[in-house]
Amino acid sequence: MRAEILLEGIVQGVGFRPFVYRCAVRNRLVGYVQNRQDAGITIVVEGSGRDVKRFIRELKNNRPPLAKVDSLVVEYARPKGEFTDFRIVNSARVREITGSVVPPDISICQECLKDLRDRSNRRHKYFFITCTDCGPRYTTIRDTPYDRSNTTMQKFPMCRHCHEEYIEPMDRRFHAQTIACAQCGPKVYLTDNDGGLVGSEDPIRDASRLLDEGYILAIKGNGGFHIASATTRDDPIVRLRRTKHRAQKPFAIMARDLETIKSFACVNSEEAALLESYVKPIVLLRKRQDFRLSDRIAPGLFNVGVMLPYTGLHFMLFEHAKEPAFIMTSGNPPDEPIATGNSEALKKLGPEVDFFLSHDREIAQRCDDSVVRVVGKNTMMIRRSRGYAPAPIYVDAKVDGCVLGVGGELNVTCCLLTQKKAFLSQHIGDIETPDTLQFLKRTIRHLSKLTRSEITKVACDLHPGFQTTRLAFEMGDKNELPVIKVQHHHAHTVKLMAENDVEEVVGIACDGFGHGHDGKAWGGEILHCSSNHYERIGHLQEHLMPGGDLATKYPLRMVATILYDVEDVEDWLGSKAAYFLYGEKEIEIVLAEIERKKGSYTSSCGRVLDAVSALLGICYSRTYEGEPAMKLESAAAYGKDDLKLQPRIQGEILDTRLLLEEIYRRRDSLPVADLACSAQSYLARGLAELAVLGAERLGVPTIGFSGGVAYNEQITLAIRDFVQERGFRFIMHNRVPPGDAGISFGQAIVASKTF
Numbered sequence: 001m002r003a004e005i006l007l008e009g010i011v012q013g014v015g016f017r018p019f020v021y022r023c024a025v026r027n028r029l030v031g032y033v034q035n036r037q038d039a040g041i042t043i044v045v046e047g048s049g050r051d052v053k054r055f056i057r058e059l060k061n062n063r064p065p066l067a068k069v070d071s072l073v074v075e076y077a078r079p080k081g082e083f084t085d086f087r088i089v090n091s092a093r094v095r096e097i098t099g100s101v102v103p104p105d106i107s108i109c110q111e112c113l114k115d116l117r118d119r120s121n122r123r124h125k126y127f128f129i130t131c132t133d134c135g136p137r138y139t140t141i142r143d144t145p146y147d148r149s150n151t152t153m154q155k156f157p158m159c160r161h162c163h164e165e166y167i168e169p170m171d172r173r174f175h176a177q178t179i180a181c182a183q184c185g186p187k188v189y190l191t192d193n194d195g196g197l198v199g200s201e202d203p204i205r206d207a208s209r210l211l212d213e214g215y216i217l218a219i220k221g222n223g224g225f226h227i228a229s230a231t232t233r234d235d236p237i238v239r240l241r242r243t244k245h246r247a248q249k250p251f252a253i254m255a256r257d258l259e260t261i262k263s264f265a266c267v268n269s270e271e272a273a274l275l276e277s278y279v280k281p282i283v284l285l286r287k288r289q290d291f292r293l294s295d296r297i298a299p300g301l302f303n304v305g306v307m308l309p310y311t312g313l314h315f316m317l318f319e320h321a322k323e324p325a326f327i328m329t330s331g332n333p334p335d336e337p338i339a340t341g342n343s344e345a346l347k348k349l350g351p352e353v354d355f356f357l358s359h360d361r362e363i364a365q366r367c368d369d370s371v372v373r374v375v376g377k378n379t380m381m382i383r384r385s386r387g388y389a390p391a392p393i394y395v396d397a398k399v400d401g402c403v404l405g406v407g408g409e410l411n412v413t414c415c416l417l418t419q420k421k422a423f424l425s426q427h428i429g430d431i432e433t434p435d436t437l438q439f440l441k442r443t444i445r446h447l448s449k450l451t452r453s454e455i456t457k458v459a460c461d462l463h464p465g466f467q468t469t470r471l472a473f474e475m476g477d478k479n480e481l482p483v484i485k486v487q488h489h490h491a492h493t494v495k496l497m498a499e500n501d502v503e504e505v506v507g508i509a510c511d512g513f514g515h516g517h518d519g520k521a522w523g524g525e526i527l528h529c530s531s532n533h534y535e536r537i538g539h540l541q542e543h544l545m546p547g548g549d550l551a552t553k554y555p556l557r558m559v560a561t562i563l564y565d566v567e568d569v570e571d572w573l574g575s576k577a578a579y580f581l582y583g584e585k586e587i588e589i590v591l592a593e594i595e596r597k598k599g600s601y602t603s604s605c606g607r608v609l610d611a612v613s614a615l616l617g618i619c620y621s622r623t624y625e626g627e628p629a630m631k632l633e634s635a636a637a638y639g640k641d642d643l644k645l646q647p648r649i650q651g652e653i654l655d656t657r658l659l660l661e662e663i664y665r666r667r668d669s670l671p672v673a674d675l676a677c678s679a680q681s682y683l684a685r686g687l688a689e690l691a692v693l694g695a696e697r698l699g700v701p702t703i704g705f706s707g708g709v710a711y712n713e714q715i716t717l718a719i720r721d722f723v724q725e726r727g728f729r730f731i732m733h734n735r736v737p738p739g740d741a742g743i744s745f746g747q748a749i750v751a752s753k754t755f
């Protein structure tokens, strides 16, 4: 019998061909296996009918751990007798399937780790150790098929030893495209911040010593540069904050091992599983009360982002270090994407660091570390990047052609939706500089090349001023493609529906800002949604934003506007004059603006949380996205809902002035933590009640919660409990980020159903 088998899914770069080879040989079959340019695999076998059937059964049941088979199509035929053995043949230039899959980067596997530590192994202490089960993929692949010549390993010809392993079917590195060793592979070296080579016999050991001593290093990894420093001393972190212009924004850290993490953070079983998964994301963990690392790592926050080492180089750094953990933050100048090229890094990061630990392998694709958080027992993606992207998210949608979603303005990703797969890109960033816009354009081109898809429709935000909106229309004009504008919170809710395979929902979408169809700033919305249609059935009370964006940066302005007609509030504001840029004078101007109702209105949940944060003295000015609300959540984590304020709903509007007024009156009689907790509780119960009222009226059985506020554990769980107690199904995000990082996915889904 002859069988011709076509496989799709994550089948290249994960040891699939060696696995097929071994299966075939075991079953006495002849023929070949071949990578295709579309990232699929073709297998042709001939042998006895029983052997062929068993072989196919084994393909289905025993695949390599990292492989994911989406489709396996078999065609049987009469044997042609053309083969004498089974071979892995060179890749074919066949492109048929669109939307095939390039694997994400995979953290170092246990076997490679063993080799790295084994003195008798050829790769003992070789920093770039990988095999078919592990190593960079997306960040090293320039084109498909995934062969060495299409990766940034191309410039490192294999030595004789590596080549022998590469062609030995029983070897773990058989056809491992990133195979390398100290003789033939990338080299690591230490330089000063001008790029001058620092003579060193063991650059990695010297790098750990420098970090221990308080120096700041840029460290080149697989998908970009990290900036690293010690975590038990304040001085390097203070210096880093000054040069990076990051006064308060938390830094992620990398810790030696799980036991070490448990010495400064609380880790439950879900969090431990994520930390140790082959993705090795940054997991937000609650700090222990006796947090022993520097308070400058995540000032004012109850949690800290932690990851485990994920490359050979990381493990070697910790082997020599005294520090329990290192700061490992993306090496990006403010508002710019992660640096990748050596000369670019020297120029941009040189002023921020003392030394570079670099290597001579190029990076094909930038990719930041992923960030996740466990809410309830559910994983929430904050940043879906290294280790996840560009593996597709499967949706139950029939999509003709290929729809591109370009995202919004903050935390942008792009998304290609084709057939039943949504390829959500790695983290791009805030589209505020020409560099990030370029990065977005390059990523769109790269993703469509890797997935062999031709874009047939473009989706963007409703906001006319976003750079991404302009980009969408440019692409539309140039290629004569239809462009669909999608309202921000509609996109949020639809991405939640698509992820949970739900057709109709009453969605709660809460975040900082999204352009509403009435031209106002939305952000605390209850929407009745189907994929291509939505109706706004409720929202938070609208408040004036005196000074527009200034009210976002300085949340005391929101307090002033919400509590404007409360008697003694002017005096209270006066006592906070120091927190206004121009003191008393500015307060007068703000109050005059409010009096004249000058400015735009917002129903944003973020602005209310910010206002509470400022009112309670937790955070007066925002130095990074979400800061006041994150610090409010941190304060609330140690409080209880003692206010027990009943949400006041009028028509379809939740009164938030009542909340602020009540907190204002009780500010001296209740602890800050309890008031913070009570405020979040009021908003959660109020929003949930609005949603339940709408769902009951419309007869919709499902209620969901999306938007950046959904990262807040207390609010999400309170909404969930309220909704479930009233007999509704509650849905939340799990694979797609709740925040704006997932918007492109929602946009693409809406556009795919809009004609």
Ligand SMILES: [Zn+2]
Binding pocket: 108, 109, 110, 111, 112, 113, 129, 130, 131, 132, 133, 134, 135
């Ligand atoms: Zn490995």
Ligand SMILES: [Zn+2]
Binding pocket: 158, 159, 160, 161, 162, 163, 180, 181, 182, 183, 184, 185
């Ligand atoms: Zn070698």
